[in-house]
Amino acid sequence: MHNLGTVMRFEITRTLKKKSFWIMALGFPVLMGAIFAIIYFSNQSTSDASKQLQSEHFSLEVTDDSHLVSKQLIATVNAKVVAKQQGIEDVKAGKVDGYIYYPADLAHRSIEAYGQDVGVFKNDRYESVAKYLLSTSVESSVNEQVRAVIAGKTSADVSTYRDGMPYDSTMQMIFPGVFLVLFYFLIAFFGNQMLTSTTEEKENRVIEMILTTIEARTLIVGKIISLVLLALLQAVIIIVPALLGYLLLHDHLHLPALDLSSLPVNWPRIGVGFAIFALGFIMFTGFLVLIGASVPTAKEASQFFGMVMILIFGPLYAASLFVSSPDSGLVRFLSLFPLTAPIPLLLRNAVGNLAPWEIAVALPILALTGLIMLALAVRVFRFGALEYSRKLSIKEILSLK
């Protein structure tokens, strides 16, 4: 692996010099931050506006066949009790801003609200006031405990045990689950770069200069390690602002307290998660580089990206099956077929339903497939990369010596 450091330095430096890398690296956290900010402020302003609507004064008439709405409350908001037909007619005639009808059977019929049009958002005031009058009336007629139950504000502290020891399945998922997130992140962000990493040498006709200066294996390994380091840099660029944001704003935004020290650390599962992640990543990197080396241009390589993404992330659509039916034939197949295996294996390892025998079979399958992919990728790059203008067929790839 002579010159590995030189290749890595060159690949990393030139990537860091590209505007597109920084647009992607900084754009993602900025975009996510902007989206969360918009959602937060939108919810906040909707909530504020909703509260404001409830307290907004407008002329109102009410009919209460349910007998649940407090007459005192109706009087407090200066509403007038009228017959249903009159209320509707008054609204139509513009004599009153709004009218609310509470039917006798609220369990099966809707409250009816009529009002003057005051615009898309402000028209919600009729529904808001209707619900406010009803809920406040009902809540005031029961005690605090019943009120909490009705409002869904009760909570349950669950303690679960395994082999007599406290065991929280959800918390156990967190550390092994990190590898699933990391795998998804690396492939989603850098898959296309892996796919096109060797096409540049082809498109620029620099293959012969390279192959007489450096081993193909060193070049490819150098490129892969560089991409991993760049992906980790990208992860840091996303995680650091998120952590800083959390530390600075978690009180202000009412975010839950995060206490990492209380998370359970299951070393065997973390170890298996790391092994699946590393072997799966190597296998897909080899696969992507192999495709890239087999086609003449980055554009053609990109056409295969969708297919690879379906293989990798398609199993996510069966995520609930992996959790609920680990013994089904489909789950077993997807977990052991190398090109679909990483996501099911990582997910099942995180939730803790991966049997020891499956680990013993799956890890060698991933390792062997990864080695074959990498060896084929190096071979194709070495001996097939001079095919500047055409795709290599599978037969040609397998027959390269």
Next chain:
Amino acid sequence: MQFGSVKVINNLSFSVKKGETFGLLGSNGSGKTTTIRALLGIYPPTSGELLVEGKPYSVAGDVRLGYLPEERGLYKKESVIDTMVYFGQLKGLSRDDARNEATAFLERVGLADKAKTRLDKLSGGQQQKVQLGITIMDKPDLLILDEPTKGFDPVNRRLLMNIIEEHQKKGATVILVTHQMEEVERLCDRIILLKDGKAAAYGTVSDVRKAHDGKSLDDIFIEIYGEADKEADNA
């Protein structure tokens, strides 16, 4: 050397002596570039051996090789100096030495002001000069130049000839793959003419000329490949 059912190089045997300039000549498709690629291990030979100083060529070996391939190309989006320093380091130079060598070469060929320019902003001829600079920057023992003057104007062709001569004088072995008989007459000690992957003529320039009634290399070339063209026409 065979691709599928097509034999590109057939029963070819020749040697290049250390320190000489050897001309590998032939018409398009005669197998010159394939021979060089097989020599450098880019193509594995179907049978036989191609050796450099008694061993198959390996990038990890002791031989300092400068190869200017027929297919020209560099990392187009990188600057001239970064690309030259990268290749210099791959060839075993330190970063500083690679930068010094690159700077000296660029000054010599009139591209000093383009050092920080992206390669795709240079003309084709300027890019070729950069590629030549990369080829010779580690002062190679063996210099293989495949159609080195292709695309050069007469001024730059002369400059290139001078650079090759300098390396000859320093004792480098040079293999020149070319169609330009003027270059061959001026630079080569011995030559081989390939036809259909076989040697049609092989020896010193004067021996080859003597064997063809003292004709010029141009005439010998036309004689050999003209016959090939006639055979092709008859077929």
